[in-house]
Amino acid sequence: MSAEPHRAAAIANSDLFLCGLRVRSTLPLPELAPWTGDDREPDLVIRTGAIPARLDGAHDMSPLLQITPQMQARLSIDGVATYWLRSSEEIIIDPQIAADRPDVRIFLFGTILGLLSHRRGLFPLHASCVRIGGNAVAIAGISGAGKSTLATALTRRGHALLSDDVCVIDPAAADGPAVLPAFPRVKLWQDSLEAMGIGSHGLAANRPGQHKYHFYLAEAANFEPSALPLKKIYLLSPSNAPLAGRNEIEKLAPTSAISGLHQQIYRKRTAAEWGLEPGLFKSLGTIVGAAEIYHLTRSPDLADLAMMVQRFEAHAAS
Amino acid sequence: MSGLRLIASYPRSGNTWVRAFLTALVRGGPPDINALDVRVGAERQFFDDTLEIETSDLLHDEQRRLRPGAFRSAWQVAAEGGPLKTHDAWLTAPGAAEPPFPREHIEAVVLIVRDPRDVAPSLATYFGVTTDSAIELMANPEWSLGGGSRGLMHLLPQLVSSWSRHTASWLASGLPVLLVRYEDMIAKPLDAFPRIAEALKYDLPRDSLARLLDATQFDRLKAEEARKGFRESSRHAPNRFFGSGTAGGWRQKLTAAQADRIVREHGSIMRELGYGD
Numbered sequence: 001m002s003a004e005p006h007r008a009a010a011i012a013n014s015d016l017f018l019c020g021l022r023v024r025s026t027l028p029l030p031e032l033a034p035w036t037g038d039d040r041e042p043d044l045v046i047r048t049g050a051i052p053a054r055l056d057g058a059h060d061m062s063p064l065l066q067i068t069p070q071m072q073a074r075l076s077i078d079g080v081a082t083y084w085l086r087s088s089e090e091i092i093i094d095p096q097i098a099a100d101r102p103d104v105r106i107f108l109f110g111t112i113l114g115l116l117s118h119r120r121g122l123f124p125l126h127a128s129c130v131r132i133g134g135n136a137v138a139i140a141g142i143s144g145a146g147k148s149t150l151a152t153a154l155t156r157r158g159h160a161l162l163s164d165d166v167c168v169i170d171p172a173a174a175d176g177p178a179v180l181p182a183f184p185r186v187k188l189w190q191d192s193l194e195a196m197g198i199g200s201h202g203l204a205a206n207r208p209g210q211h212k213y214h215f216y217l218a219e220a221a222n223f224e225p226s227a228l229p230l231k232k233i234y235l236l237s238p239s240n241a242p243l244a245g246r247n248e249i250e251k252l253a254p255t256s257a258i259s260g261l262h263q264q265i266y267r268k269r270t271a272a273e274w275g276l277e278p279g280l281f282k283s284l285g286t287i288v289g290a291a292e293i294y295h296l297t298r299s300p301d302l303a304d305l306a307m308m309v310q311r312f313e314a315h316a317a318s
Numbered sequence: 319m320s321g322l323r324l325i326a327s328y329p330r331s332g333n334t335w336v337r338a339f340l341t342a343l344v345r346g347g348p349p350d351i352n353a354l355d356v357r358v359g360a361e362r363q364f365f366d367d368t369l370e371i372e373t374s375d376l377l378h379d380e381q382r383r384l385r386p387g388a389f390r391s392a393w394q395v396a397a398e399g400g401p402l403k404t405h406d407a408w409l410t411a412p413g414a415a416e417p418p419f420p421r422e423h424i425e426a427v428v429l430i431v432r433d434p435r436d437v438a439p440s441l442a443t444y445f446g447v448t449t450d451s452a453i454e455l456m457a458n459p460e461w462s463l464g465g466g467s468r469g470l471m472h473l474l475p476q477l478v479s480s481w482s483r484h485t486a487s488w489l490a491s492g493l494p495v496l497l498v499r500y501e502d503m504i505a506k507p508l509d510a511f512p513r514i515a516e517a518l519k520y521d522l523p524r525d526s527l528a529r530l531l532d533a534t535q536f537d538r539l540k541a542e543e544a545r546k547g548f549r550e551s552s553r554h555a556p557n558r559f560f561g562s563g564t565a566g567g568w569r570q571k572l573t574a575a576q577a578d579r580i581v582r583e584h585g586s587i588m589r590e591l592g593y594g595d
Contacts, residue, residue, distance in 0.1 A: 062369045063387040075371070078380075106375045142363045143374045144470035165372070191469035207377055211467050238472075241556035243352065243547035267370050300553045 015042060019117070019168045019180035020227060027093055028100045031109065031183040031216075033225060042089075044116075046108070048099060049092045051084045061270055065111070071274050073115050075107060083112050088119045102204045102214055109182070110166065114267035117168045118276055122180070123283045124266035127167035127233070129179050131160045132316045136179035136228040138167050139296075140264040141236035146298055149192040150236065153309040155217055156196065160224035161186065166266055169230060171283035176290040177230045184223035185216050195302035230287065232316055234296040235260045243297070248308075249315055250295045257293035258284050321425035322393060323401040323518045325356060326408075328456075328484050329463070330440040331432035332500040333403050334550070334559070339511055339534045340401065343520055348533040351542050352549050359402035359419065360385075360464060360473040368392040378465055378475050379413025385474060386420050393423040401428075401518050404476070405463060408487040411477035418476070421493065426517050429488045432500035433593045434481045434584050435568035435577055440561050446554025453576060456481040457583045482584045485591070499591065501565040507531050536563035 016023040016032035023032065025046040055074050058066035066074040073085040081104045084092040091112060095104045117124040127140035128151035139147045148164050155161050163182035171177045190211040193200050203213035217223055235252070252260060261284055265271065271280060294315075298308060327333040337356040341349035349355075357364070365373045365381075368388040373381055389396055396402065406418045434456060442452035455461050459480045464473035478484060488495055496517040503510045511531060515522040522530075532538075540560035543551065551559035568577060581588065588594075 060391070062391050063384065065370050077371075107371065110375065111371050142472065143366060143372055144362065144472045189469045190467075206375060210377060212374070212470075239547075239549045240553045241547050241549060241551040243549060244545065246547075269367060270370055 017183075017225065018044070019113075019122070019163075019182055020170075027095075027104070027108075029105065031105065031185040031214075033183060033223065036225075044089055044091065046091045046093065048095065051082045051092055051094045055084075059273070061273065065270070067270055067273060069274075071119050073112070073270065075111055077107055080104060080107065083107060085112055085115050085119070088116070091116070103207050106187075106206060111267060113166050113168070113182075115270055117166075118267065118271045118274065121172070121279070123169040123171045123177075123280065123287070125167045125169055125233075125261070126165070126264040126266045128164045128186070129162040129167040130154045131162060131224040131228055132232075132313070134228070135231035136162055137316045138169075138179065138230060138233045139236050140167070140233055140261070142264075145236040145238060146192075147236060148186045148188055149195070149302075149305065150298075150309065150312065152186050152188060152192070152215065153196055153305060154313065155222045157309065157313060158221075159313075160222055161217055162224050162228065169283075169287065170227065171286050173227065173229075175229060177283075177287045178227040179230050180227050181223070181225050185214055188213055188215050191302055195305050230291050232292050232294065233261065233287075234294045234312075234316075235264065236296045236298060238300050239297050240300050246297060248297055248311065252293045252295055254288050256295075257288045260295070261287065261293065320397060320519060321423045322389065322397050322419055323425055324359065324419065324427045325401050325403050325430065325518070326427055326488050326495075327403075327405065327430040328432070328434075328437060328481055329405050329478065330437050330444055330561075332430045332503055333405070335503065335534070335536060335539070335563075336428070336430060336514060337403060338539055339530060340515070340518070340520065342530045342533045343515060343522060343526075344400075346526075348538075351539060352546070354550075356401050356403050357399055358473060359396075359404040360406070360476045362472050362474055364388070364392075364396065365474060368395070373474065374470050377413075381474050382411040382414040382418075382477075385414065385418045386416050389418075389423065390420040393420065397423070397425075405478050406476045407479040407484040408491040408493070409477055409479055409483070411462070411475070417491075424493050426519065427488065427491070427493050427495045428514050428517050429485075429495050429497050430500060430503075431485055431497065431591055433565065433568065434588065435572055435580050435593075436500075436565060437481065438576070438580060439568065439571040443555050443558065443561060444552045446552070449572065449576060453579055456580070459483050480583075482587045485587050497591075504536075504563070504565050536560065 015035035017035045021043040022035050023044045024042040055066050055068050057068045075083040081095040114124045127138040128147040129138045130151050139150050162179050164186040168180045200213050206212040337354045338349050341355040365388050408417045438452045442449045457480050461478050463476045464471040465475040543560050547557050548559050551557050
């Protein structure tokens with residue numbers, strides 16, 4: 001017997017789980033749970049390596065992002081890393097700092113995960129997602145709306161997290177649209193941590209000097225590893241002042257639901273450039289047909305968080 | 319294709335009033351104050367969508383550096399959305415290599431100015447600080463908005479600077495700037511508002527002017543805010559965004575020492591703009 005099978009087994013044992021994919025990575029990815037599924041070949045390989053300065057046939061989507069008609073993408077974050085989405089099965093990363101720094105993974109689990117999802121025919125929504133009463137409940141909205149804060153507050157009341165910030169939906173799942181769980185880590189700003197009584201001491205900063213931290217949900221019960229049917233989506237927006245005649249939670253009619261959700265499709269400009277809009281609209285129709293869509297207005301005052309979480313919980317469970 | 323049209327002002331100087339008027343002009347009737355047309359030139363969502371990343375994962379210096387580049391790569395999209403409101407000074411912010419908008423794509427700037435002695439008490443109410451602190455902010459050349467570090471702001475960091483530097487920076491920018499005094503918007507609306515509309519390339523039918531001015535009278539906006547609420551009002555002064563809307567209120571609101579201090583700090587630009595005693 002050669003040593004080869006042992007080595008293969010050792011690597012296989014360290015494979016990881018991300019949105020239903022079996023991931024093999026040469027880059028440390030402590031966010032991800034270990035793969036515990038079948039013994040398939042990896043669905044996705046993430047490795048470090050050199051990346052060409054210009055992809056063949058590339059078009060600049062922004063000063064940071066090149067894309068190609070073959071649905072490749074090259075994202076460059078000065079002083080952090082360059083990322084190459086080379087195929088649906090391969091991501092190459094060229095870090096400019098120590099490869100195990102959390103900053104390197106932010107953009108992998110942000111833009112690159114979003115673009116990978118588009119490539120794989122999935123529907124990435126700018127949302128955090130928790131399990132409430134056996135179903136997936138997504139909290140969508142722009143950055144700063146309070147998605148991660150609300151999702152984390154819900155995990156502290158016993159609801160398991162499926163994803164933070166990027167909620168990958170399989171619109172074609174057999175029993176209707178389902179959320180594919182990502183990993184048990186959320187990103188929270190200092191003010192939100194304080195509002196939940198979580199100390200930032202010992203937490204890794206999102207970027208050096210930034211008061212935004214990576215918070216891992218240590219308890220297994222705090223993470224839901226199975227895909228769950230998506231039953232409710234809340235479009236979250238903050239309002240600085242009470243608005244007369246508006247309730248905290250309001251159900252949206254299908255047309256407003258579709259336009260509201262469309263705005264929160266993650267990395268939708270690149271998806272449109274790749275010609276994926278018709279499919280995304282079809283998926284939107286499927287999602288709005290299967291899930292109830294609400295508008296949720298929140299107060300800017302984090303002191304109101306605890307009460308808001310309880311009202312939200314009651315509504316989402318009903 | 320027309321370029322970027324900016325409505326620049328120091329905070330609390332009438333920018334939102336102009337936005338309400340332009341919204342009424344486009345909609346042909348009284349505006350919904352919670353759905354004003356003119357967007358803010360620092361809205362994080364625009365930059366996230368343009369750069370295809372979460373700008374909340376960038377450091378402040380990186381955000382300031384990328385702002386003009388984002389406009390450069392999506393200026394048509396930004397321009398098609400109508401004019402942009404901005405409280406930025408025309409200055410190069412820390413970390414940036416140039417002012418916040420790409421000069422070559424700016425088609426027009428309307429700069430609204432207001433007597434800094436009236437700005438100070440209004441600023442104090444809006445930010446929930448004392449009048450003295452507001453006067454302090456207005457003297458600070460490094461004063462920025464959206465630069466908080468403990469939580470996320472829905473606007474990118476904007477270098478507002480002191481009242482004098484802000485105003486002088488736009489006047490000396492070499493851009494096509496139309497200077498409009500808030501006081502003239504109150505005293506001579508029939509003259510001021512059409513000039514604003516024209517500079518921003520709006521078609522303003524002369525026969526609708528009176529009706530539009532009536533629909534966006536300051537008191538009417540204020541009553542609307544009291545009745546329905548205003549989502550853009552400050553958390554420090556919920557639904558008290560539209561204040562007195564008058565000129566010269568500082569004579570009652572400021573102490574002599576406060577007024578003197580403002581004149582001492584900003585006197586030279588104030589005189590240039592006709593803000594004497």
